[in-house]
Amino acid sequence: MKEDTIIALATPPGIGAISVIRLSGPDSFVVTDLLFKGKQQIANSKSHTIHYGDIFDSSGNHIDDVLVSVFKSPNSYTGEDSIEISTHGNPLIAQKIIGEFINTGKVRLAEPGEFTKRAFLNNRIDLSQAEAVADIIHARSDASLKGARNQLDGLLSKKVSGLRESLINATSFIELELDFAEEDIEFVNTEELLKRIDEIIIEIDSILDTYNVGRIIRDGINVALVGKPNVGKSSILNYLLKESRSIVSEIPGTTRDIIREEISIDGILFRLYDTAGLRESDNPVEEEGVKRSREVLGNADIVLFIEDVQQGASRELLNELLNIVSGDKVIRVLNKIDLNNSIHMEADIKVSAKTGVGMKDLTKVLVKTAIGTNFYTEKTAIISNVRHYNCLKNARESLLNARESIIKKVSGEFISIDLRNAAISLGEIIGEVTSDDILNNIFMKFCIGK
Ligand SMILES: Nc1nc2c(ncn2[C@@H]2O[C@H](COP(=O)(O)OP(=O)(O)OP(=O)(O)O)[C@@H](O)[C@H]2O)c(=O)[nH]1
Ligand SMILES: [Mg+2]
Numbered sequence: 001m002k003e004d005t006i007i008a009l010a011t012p013p014g015i016g017a018i019s020v021i022r023l024s025g026p027d028s029f030v031v032t033d034l035l036f037k038g039k040q041q042i043a044n045s046k047s048h049t050i051h052y053g054d055i056f057d058s059s060g061n062h063i064d065d066v067l068v069s070v071f072k073s074p075n076s077y078t079g080e081d082s083i084e085i086s087t088h089g090n091p092l093i094a095q096k097i098i099g100e101f102i103n104t105g106k107v108r109l110a111e112p113g114e115f116t117k118r119a120f121l122n123n124r125i126d127l128s129q130a131e132a133v134a135d136i137i138h139a140r141s142d143a144s145l146k147g148a149r150n151q152l153d154g155l156l157s158k159k160v161s162g163l164r165e166s167l168i169n170a171t172s173f174i175e176l177e178l179d180f181a182e183e184d185i186e187f188v189n190t191e192e193l194l195k196r197i198d199e200i201i202i203e204i205d206s207i208l209d210t211y212n213v214g215r216i217i218r219d220g221i222n223v224a225l226v227g228k229p230n231v232g233k234s235s236i237l238n239y240l241l242k243e244s245r246s247i248v249s250e251i252p253g254t255t256r257d258i259i260r261e262e263i264s265i266d267g268i269l270f271r272l273y274d275t276a277g278l279r280e281s282d283n284p285v286e287e288e289g290v291k292r293s294r295e296v297l298g299n300a301d302i303v304l305f306i307e308d309v310q311q312g313a314s315r316e317l318l319n320e321l322l323n324i325v326s327g328d329k330v331i332r333v334l335n336k337i338d339l340n341n342s343i344h345m346e347a348d349i350k351v352s353a354k355t356g357v358g359m360k361d362l363t364k365v366l367v368k369t370a371i372g373t374n375f376y377t378e379k380t381a382i383i384s385n386v387r388h389y390n391c392l393k394n395a396r397e398s399l400l401n402a403r404e405s406i407i408k409k410v411s412g413e414f415i416s417i418d419l420r421n422a423a424i425s426l427g428e429i430i431g432e433v434t435s436d437d438i439l440n441n442i443f444m445k446f447c448i449g450k
Contacts, residue, residue: 003080003118005031006110007101008449009094016089021097022449023083023107024076024115031106032083035097036068042083047072055085057100064093078115079122113446117439120431126157127431127442131385134446135218142267143217147382156388157430159207159381163200164426170196171419174412190406197403200422204396207383213371214384216301220262220269221370224296226321227306228314229253229277232335235353236306237261237274240363246274253277256289258296265363268370273300278317297321302369303330307347309340331365387442388429395425 005025011018023032029043036042038053045051051068069084076082087093101107113134120130128151135148150156173188225233229252237246237259246259259274273296276289297303303325307314321330334347338355349365351358383389402418427433 005107006114007098007107008110008115009091009098010084010449011089011094013091013094015091018086018089019091019094021085021087021094022110022115023085023101024078024080024110024118025107026081027106028081028083029070031101031104032068032085034104035100036066036085038068042068042070045070047075055087055097055100057096058103063096063100064088066097074122074124077124078118079124080118110448111443112448113443113450114448116446116450117443120439125152126154127434127439128156128160128385128388128429129154130431131387131442133450135384137447137450139218140220140262141217141264141269144220144269144384146267147214147217147384150380150382151384155379156207156381156383159203160426160429161432163203164423164430164432166196166200167419167423167426171416171423174416174419178412178416188412194403194406197399197406197419201396201399201403204392204399207381208389208392208396210380210382211384211389214382215386216370217268217382218384220271221301222271222273222296222299223302223304223366224273224275224293224300225304225306226275226278226293226297228311228317229279231277231306231308231311232353233277233304233306234259234274236304236333236335236351236359236362237272239353239356239359240272253279253283253286256285258292266367268367270366270370294324297324300325301329302366304333305330306333306335308336309334309342309345310336313346329369331369333362387438391425391429395422398422398425 003025005023005027007021007023010020010022032042035055036053037056038051040051042051047070049070051070052065053068054065055063057063064087067086069086071077071082073079073081085097087097098109102109116130116133119125120127132148132151136145136152139145139148170193177188225237227233230250234246234248234255238244238248240263241261245261247254253276255274255276260271262269262271264270275293275296276286278290278293303321305318305321318332332346332348334342334345334350335353337350337357338352342350349358349362351362353359383392398418398421402415402422405415405418424433428438
């Protein structure tokens with residue numbers, strides 16, 4: 001079946017120096033020649049050339065002078081014949097031109113992610129790389145950009161397809177043996193097969209282990225600042241942000257709404273939530289604030305539990321907190337150490353939001369708590385995507401089943417089914433095996449024009 005030719009605005013729909021419109025599909029060149037007049041026809045141009053000319057509407061009115069870039073199949077992003085038209089950066093111009101192309105009846109508007117979907121369907125990239133394209137576009141920190149780059153470069157793909165091939169290889173020997181069952185020939189050395197399966201499980205585990213860090217690197221990390229009223233939560237937030245974002249006052253119960261701000265430390269995105277001080281209150285507004293604070297706790301990856309040297313330890317509140325969130329997420333911060341001697345007071349870290357003492361260490365502790373002691377080189381395949389995580393989990397499960405069957409000396413058919421299932425799960429990551437549902441779900445999240 002002949003593919004449609006699609007068109008979309010590839011740049012943001014606002015005012016800028018230029019706008020870029022992208023076309024892809026078999027009619028890209030002929031349809032461009034209908035509207036574009038330059039020195040030579042686009043259909044007769046070489047790949048990777050740029051042409052200056054004018055675009056006219058169907059009644060012959062001049063819309064804009066533009067540059068047209070030509071990419072011939074298979075050497076384009078999508079693998080199809082493609083065109084990029086750079087216009088003056090007014091959204092009205094781009095809309096008009098796109099409208100004229102669609103009016104020719106040979107082109108339709110692209111769906112979200114459709115260019116990248118075609119790149120995948122034409123084997124320019126595999127599925128995990130297609131997902132990395134979306135991650136690259138949406139990355140909000142240095143670290144997440146690096147992670148997405150690493151995935152687009154195919155680190156995960158290579159690793160996963162290596163494991164998958166090894167599995168398919170093992171399965172084919174078992175199946176061969178089944179074919180010759182009558183003759184009682186042994187193709188498979190059980191010891192060796194078990195060893196291979198164990199090795200693959202270990203490899204899968206090492207990739208699964210990167211998920212937490214991978215996710216944090218990609219999505220950023222939620223940090224809740226909680227504690228009794230007046231301990232200096234807002235002051236610490238302001239200090240970290242280097243601006244007076246949250247209202248600070250000596251009156252307990254100052255913060256009512258949740259204040260959310262983002263900072264980047266060592267390339268990692270931290271999302272800080274300043275909350276209302278936790279106490280029983282008769283004031284309904286404050287009570288609502290306290291309720292919201294508790295909700296923020298539910299989504300927090302890290303909790304800064306703040307106490308101050310004046311009010312002293314809030315043991316009861318800490319215990320209450322530990323009922324809701326696990327202890328390894330909680331960092332106990334003692335604030336206002338400029339006021340009193342704090343030597344005998346318990347805390348993970350002691351600071352003063354007034355003088356700045358200890359604040360540098362606080363940021364270090366934040367980074368350390370976020371990524372742990374894990375150290376991944378740029379060559380490590382890191383996963384950050386829950387779909388990949390689930391596929392790997394499923395593969396692992398199937399491998400454990402296969403392992404058990406081998407040990408129990410169950411018939412080879414069952415073993416081969418489990419190994420095949422494991423290979424299928426791994427194949428889903430890179431898109432060797434996929435359903436339309438999975439594809440639609442992935443590309444739906446892209447922007448139009450990508
Ligand atoms: N001396 C000293 N005062 C501080 C320090 N940190 C905060 N304060 C003061 O403590 C008071 C309360 O600070 P906030 O930051 O508003 O405290 P909070 O925990 O946000 O309070 P609520 O929003 O009411 O829960 C203010 O008067 C701050 O100036 C500190 O490190 N040293
Ligand atoms: Mg406050």
